[in-house]
Amino acid sequence: MKLLHKMVAPAMVAAMMAVPAAGWADMVRHITVTGEGVVAATPDMATISLGVQQMADTPEIAMMQTAQASQAVVSRLKMMGIAEADMQTSNLSLHQVENYDRNNQPRIEGYRASNSLRVQVRDLDQLGPVLTAALQDGANNFGGLSFGLSEPRPAQDQARQTAMKDALAKAALYAESAGVELGNVVSISEAGSHDVPMPMMRMEMAVGSDMAVEAGELSLNQQVTVVLELK
The missing domain is CATH 3.30.70.2970 (Protein of unknown function (DUF541), domain 2)
Structure with missing residues (x-):
């Protein structure tokens, strides 16, 4: 049994060393960034x-x-x-x-x-x-x-576009700082979205009158994760 272990270990090392250098480079030459888009919208x-x-x-x-x-x-x-x-x-x-x-x-x-x-x-x-x-x-x-919002899709799509631009801008900045060039987009995944009411709401009620309510704005937040190749 000990002899078998001694034979297997060198074989595994030899197999790993046999992988071309270009193969290792292909495995690691990519960048993953997350972009965020925030859009303010008036609730209806x-x-x-x-x-x-x-x-x-x-x-x-x-x-x-x-x-x-x-x-x-x-x-x-x-x-x-x-x-x-x-x-x-x-x-x-x-x-x-x-x-x-x-x-x-x-x-x-x-x-x-x-x-x-x-x-x-x-x-x-x-x-x-x-x-x-x-x-x-x-x-x-x-x-x-x-x-x-009764129709949130337009604002959500705008937040998605902003998030994508943010992700690509981050990737370009990192690539330039590292002295490399960006390649094709490998994958895009949506990380999630949520609506956040901005602190602009006021509620008060005077005697003999209707309650006063101010809707303020909604903040729609969208995140996207992008993987790009590095040349």
Whole structure:
């Protein structure tokens, strides 16, 4: 067995040395760079999360009161031009509420039912009035607000083009610094994209008026990884 090991090791070394120098050069003569593209866009729609929560002595009453309040909110939103397709129930729950007495014994306080609604507002001029109306008509939970684009593809493609230009510029800079020339593109892979709301949103509400909301801008970020040959 020891003799076999002694014979195999020199054979492997000889095989590695037999690879032409050009072959080793071909294996390593490439460069990999990652480019980033960022595009600012003005949002034209918003998504809000509203909720109705009611507590009662029995689960049936809690669910009934929640359903009635939710229906009132939905009806009001429809009257304001929100389409049914832009409203979706995102969560429906019922919980038993307990408390503890002086003897640390559990005691049922009642039942809490909640219904969360996800609403898309495609006319941002209506966003403030929609929020105000929903809160006035029974929504007592506000889960958040986000802005977006109804047609994000043009802005995303612009970010992709910017990312590609950035990657090629980096590759050219590295190649020039190293004293080599760039060759053909070997591969292109998209590393991912995401939308980042820029910190330009303001929400406030004065007594007797609609909530004021400023959409600001969205920042669309795209990354691409490019592999190029080196001459």
